Amino acid sequence: MRLQPLPADQWDEATQQALSAMRGAATNNALSTLAHHPALAKAFLRFNVHLLMTSTLPTRIRELAILRVAHRRECEYEWSHHVSMAKDAGVTDEEIAAVQRGEASDEFDRTVLTAVDELDEKSQLCDQTWAALGERLDDQQRMDFVFTVGCYALLAMAFNTFGIQLEHD
Template sequence: MRLPPLPADQWDEQVQRALSGLLPRDRQNPADAGNALSTLVRHPDLTKAYLSLGVHLLFRSTLPARVRELAILRVAHRRGCAYEWAHHVEMAHESGVSAADIAAAQGGPPTDEFDRVIFTATDELDTTANLSDSTWAALGAHLDERQCMDLVFTVGGYGMLAMAFNTFGVEVEHTER
């Protein structure tokens, strides 16, 4: 771990303001915010700026939740981000993603043709920072213009987040369930 979560005695109003767009006041503490946010708040201004985009991608995106989660899982797998993977597998299940679909995000065969398009788009964006004309057209057969834009930003935003989590050494929380 290169950057540990910010210790509780250093959580101040600036840290709480940085988290206010995502977490209710009672969760704005190291125990309830989780390791990722507790690490990011070491830089409150950056956290607040990034969370503005993050809130859109996670809660206000025009993408169907299932599509969003498949793209995020593919990014997490490609980037080797254990933290992102662990948290989004759970969210994917809640969004109707099956165990077979999750396995496909790790390189297995997709069970659905549109899933294949999502994985191809994610792979292209991650590899070349661009989409081929054929992939753009395939996306357009299933998604409208805003959804396509949200997909590009989802892949880019979660790719950046995976880079940060991996670099900082953010550890997956081990909780009893």
């Protein structure tokens, strides 16, 4: 670990306020690492909470996209946390394994994975993929999709760079 999680008993009032955006979430190594920079945590978590709680994107699609990002970015921390969230959204173990291979039995799920791959490789979607996403997602949902992929690519970069480790073996 390059940045050790800051124990909760060392959080000042600014840190507690910054991390309160994730109220209800259990304290974990990611939040405890963000505690080193309360101003950044407060700004970032407000955006991240939108993506997790108030985004227009269907939860299942969001989790498939995040899993694909986590796999592509080799982010074990992000992957492990979002596998359980994906399962809660109805994604099966078989579908989760397929995400790692870039495969899906459902045509729209394949479009989602393709879109993640395009964004990760080229920082944009081709017209065909944009249109395919539009078969089930409206413009706001497609915007939330792009921002979700970008946010979780950033998080994977941060988690991997800071050396954030899983809370369990």
